[in-house]
Amino acid sequence: MSLENQSYTLRVNNKSLDVQDAWIGESLLYVLRERLGMPGAKGACEQGECGSCTVLLDGEAVCSCLVLAAAATDADIRTVESIGDGQTLSDVQQAFVESGAVQCGFCTPGLIVAVENLLTHNPRPTEMQVKEALSGNICRCTGYGRIFDAVSVAVARRTGVSQ
Amino acid sequence: MIYSPKSISNAVQILQDDPDAQILSGGTDFMVEVNFGHRAPTSVLSLRAIKELCTWSQQDGVIRIGSALPYAQMETGPLAKLLPALAQAARTVGSPQIRAAGTLGGNLGTSSPAGDSLPVLYALDATIIIATATGERRMAVKDFMVGPKRNALSKGEIITAVELPASTGYQGYSKVGVRNAMVISIASACLVHNPIDRSVRLAMGTVGPTIIRASAAEKWLGEECDLASASSITPAICAEFGRRCGDESQPITDHRSTAEYRRHAVSVITSRLLERCAAS
Numbered sequence: 001m002s003l004e005n006q007s008y009t010l011r012v013n014n015k016s017l018d019v020q021d022a023w024i025g026e027s028l029l030y031v032l033r034e035r036l037g038m039p040g041a042k043g044a045c046e047q048g049e050c051g052s053c054t055v056l057l058d059g060e061a062v063c064s065c066l067v068l069a070a071a072a073t074d075a076d077i078r079t080v081e082s083i084g085d086g087q088t089l090s091d092v093q094q095a096f097v098e099s100g101a102v103q104c105g106f107c108t109p110g111l112i113v114a115v116e117n118l119l120t121h122n123p124r125p126t127e128m129q130v131k132e133a134l135s136g137n138i139c140r141c142t143g144y145g146r147i148f149d150a151v152s153v154a155v156a157r158r159t160g161v162s163q
Numbered sequence: 164m165i166y167s168p169k170s171i172s173n174a175v176q177i178l179q180d181d182p183d184a185q186i187l188s189g190g191t192d193f194m195v196e197v198n199f200g201h202r203a204p205t206s207v208l209s210l211r212a213i214k215e216l217c218t219w220s221q222q223d224g225v226i227r228i229g230s231a232l233p234y235a236q237m238e239t240g241p242l243a244k245l246l247p248a249l250a251q252a253a254r255t256v257g258s259p260q261i262r263a264a265g266t267l268g269g270n271l272g273t274s275s276p277a278g279d280s281l282p283v284l285y286a287l288d289a290t291i292i293i294a295t296a297t298g299e300r301r302m303a304v305k306d307f308m309v310g311p312k313r314n315a316l317s318k319g320e321i322i323t324a325v326e327l328p329a330s331t332g333y334q335g336y337s338k339v340g341v342r343n344a345m346v347i348s349i350a351s352a353c354l355v356h357n358p359i360d361r362s363v364r365l366a367m368g369t370v371g372p373t374i375i376r377a378s379a380a381e382k383w384l385g386e387e388c389d390l391a392s393a394s395s396i397t398p399a400i401c402a403e404f405g406r407r408c409g410d411e412s413q414p415i416t417d418h419r420s421t422a423e424y425r426r427h428a429v430s431v432i433t434s435r436l437l438e439r440c441a442a443s
């Protein structure tokens with residue numbers, strides 16, 4: 001079977017980025033990491049199960065491993081690289097560090113995107129809503145307790161409510 | 164080649180001109196196959212840009228849901244009020260990331276007996292709207308799915324929408340799996356009570372080659388109780404109804420569960436759904 005290639009442009013973190021001569025079946029995860037030099041989104045399962053590849057597509061958290069990159073040319077794509085400025089941490093990132101929610105760190109970028117997305121849509125989530133929102137992100141190290149702590153810290157700081 | 168048409172008529176034309184083009188909706192089944200080398204598309208028709216497929220509408224008690232509307236939009240809000248069982252089923256699909264992308268068109272396209280929207284479509288006697296080269300055809304969902312991962316869609320056709328009646332009485336969805344999030348069902352069921360035509364409709368998933376309507380159990384229940392209201396449904400009737408639904412299931416043993424457990428599980432959830440109906 002002849003595999004077809006195509007060149008196209010993606011809009012990632014407000015920048016237009018050209019992808020040259022790529023196989024049309026490549027996932028957004030692969031294109032971000034291997035062609036565009038953005039290794040923030042992590043690949044583990046490549047079947048939507050772990051959430052470590054989570055990015056925002058038109059403002060919704062999705063698994064980039066399940067997005068066909070060449071079909072996302074009209075989408076607004078935001079990766080974890082757009083959170084924080086590369087020098088200082090965002091409030092959610094800071095809360096993760098302080099709460100000990102980062103151990104091996106492999107799940108962290110996906111969780112940061114998922115938490116940012118949750119707090120954008122719902123600034124004061126209940127405990128159940130936090131668990132629900134993060135149910136697509138697997139962490140093999142922390143046992144989740146410290147991740148939920150980090151979310152509480154970030155919520156408290158953003159809403160100005162002391163814990 | 165990637166095609167991203169903005170209209171259904173363009174999309175149908177593309178499939179005429181390039182019959183190898185594979186239809187892509189949310190990608191949550193499609194891309195798993197690509198990533199694992201089970202599917203190698205040479206051209207893809209993406210439905211993402213066809214706005215008409217990503218909306219829903221309501222007219223004269225009929226709700227029309229575009230085939231590319233993601234589950235996330237069925238979980239809460241006005242659509243969830245009109246179709247509570249669909250909302251419950253949608254909430255059980257995968258994770259928030261999967262529900263932001265996955266669609267009814269894709270669930271129908273894949274036609275897995277474990278597809279969570281499918282028992283709801285069967286219990287509501289949904290109509291599938293299909294765009295063809297010559298226009299449109301409508302098909303009852305029970306004629307659409309013909310076996311595990313097999314359906315009546317022909318090459319060149321696109322599922323455009325699903326039509327369902329708005330709820331008139333209790334309706335509910337229930338699913339058994341090894342955990343709450345991110346789980347393919349071991350058994351599932353949808354129950355719909357319609358006090359106006361005095362019926363209870365019950366469809367079961369993952370316990371047969373297609374979704375199964377428990378027609379004999381439905382009929383038995385209609386003879387036991389006056390279904391103009393749910394008040395005459397007793398606990399004993401619920402238990403017997405569940406047992407009869409289990410009898411009508413055709414489960415198999417596979418890597419997820421045994422046939423015995425599936426039959427037991429589907430009896431329990433169908434009897435529980437009827438209990439919830441009685442208490443509603």
Ligand SMILES: Cc1cc2nc3c(=O)[nH]c(=O)nc-3n(C[C@H](O)[C@H](O)[C@H](O)COP(=O)(O)OP(=O)(O)OC[C@H]3O[C@@H](n4cnc5c(N)ncnc54)[C@H](O)[C@@H]3O)c2cc1C
Nearest residue numbers: 048188189190191192193257266268269270272278279322
């Ligand atoms: C991690 C994970 C968890 C999941 N959990 C669940 C679950 O709990 N319950 C469940 O039911 N499913 C689950 N799924 C499967 C999947 O999400 C659903 O089947 C979903 O409905 C597929 O929709 P999609 O839009 O992503 O389809 P796609 O992947 O885009 O397409 C699926 C198939 O349908 C065809 N198709 C799509 N749209 C159309 C159309 N309009 N006309 C004709 N053909 C079409 C495609 O060509 C393809 O063959 C899960 C998947 C993953 C990756």
Ligand code: FES
Nearest residue numbers: 044046048051065
């Ligand atoms: S790599 Fe995408 S969800 Fe695991």
Ligand code: FES
Nearest residue numbers: 103104139140141
């Ligand atoms: S910190 Fe290691 S997987 Fe989460």
